[in-house]
Amino acid sequence: MERFRNILKRVDAVGWIVPALVVLVWLWLSASGQIPAYKLPSPVELIRVLADFASGGLGVTPYSGALWENLGISLLRVLSGFFIAGSLGMIMGFLTGRIPVLKRLFDPVIHLIKAVPGIGWLPIAIVWFGVGEGNTLFLMSLAAFFPVYVNTAAGAAAIPEMYIQAGQMLGAQGFGLFRAIVFPAAFPQAAVGLRLGLGVAWAYLVLGEVTGVTKGLGAIMSDARMLGHVEMVLTAMIVIAVAAKVTDFLLVAVCRRIYPRGGRGNESGI
Template sequence: MTAAVRRAGLGGLGLGLALPVVLVSIWEAAGRAGLVPQGILPAPSLVAEAWWAWAFADPGMGLNPYLGTWGETVLFSARRVFAGFACAILIGVPMGIMIGWNRLVAGAVDPLIQSLRPIPITAWLPFAIAVFGIRDAGAVFLIALGAFFPIVVNSTAGARDVPRNLIRAARMMGANERQLLLRVVLPAALPNIFTGMRLGLGIAWTAVIVAEIVAVKSGLGYVLWDAYYVGRMDVVIADMASIGIAGFLSDRVLVALSGRVLHWKQAVRA
């Protein structure tokens, strides 16, 4: 990257910050001027205050759930996302590769996947609660299911679109079926697999909030709905922002990981 391009990038960042800063300022001013009822839309300064207390205040007797509990709340959600997302990868990637690679497997499994895929993740909620109860397993199931579909579909595409001559080259060099799958089809499909994982991670965060609102009694989704019920809109907004940050950071981690694994793609751009 040249210095000029970098400057343009920083300029772009400054420009991108301008609009949010303006909006937040208007919001703050409107709140102070009494134009917006603070019980419905508290000013940003009040949200920041509540967020600070939620994160760092002494919980005291533990009677106020919004004092010093932010960290554990985020961890509850993050752990569920991690567990569900890991299940989705462990099942979705091998299954997708087999569907993309083997016509027999595709014929047997793909129609089932394609017919389940249009069912929205929210429609699975009663089923998940009925089967797993009000427990972690229900939430993890929903997250895994939601993340599974984009992962399996993209892994399938990746395995199906491996250039024919790469397969032929591996075969003529003596690779057997197992080596072909692990050394050629899997690495060739990795760019698609990472695309599927990024989409799946986004759905995983959606699923964890929905599941926590309905099916479990902890985490960012639970606090979101609970705070709404007791009229703590400042905590609701802080919670929404927390979800956004968690989703953003986990996506960055995944992007950094894919950059490392797919270094051979980065090298071309450099």
């Protein structure tokens, strides 16, 4: 109960003002008939569809009771892509941020690849991996890699040299120096990249899932669009937004465990 109270204390009521206004305007537009229901269903209808999507039994749409299976599949894809991107991004970021020759060797190529929009990789990804899991995982991992890499490299490069010298004077060398000085000093900036990378992974999940997989929230969005179930498309979007927010909250909690001295005032949000 005490933990629940602490969570409530951290909720900023001001952040709910704009969403509340949007819902009120949405209700008014739906009730007045200014926007047809086939274009924008009312919030009440979306709640009804969401309840049926989660629990089944109402038979409102063909996707009754299909939420948890598809959410689980999408979540597993996101976590897999994010793990690959986060691991490679942080390793490469720390290496290029601290070793000048590696920065000169890899950084220009990485930024050239980063300049290609994610959607531009879709045709070649289909050629390389086919339509399905491999294509989706590739797109998510590639897109999420860049914010992790750029922020980690920037954090590692910005460490004051006096910190490094102080660590060396105290006897820290090699991995010990990295663990005691480099990682703690660069982690808040790296956490920014991890949070951005996780959000990008969710965005590119949809891009990958609409290209041929049969299960997942993106696949449901694509199928519902073709069948004319606009309310189901919006419901899936809401589920993705909530799931992305929850995973971001959990990521921040993990980052605070790793770096408890970060504080809530720094740019990483941890």
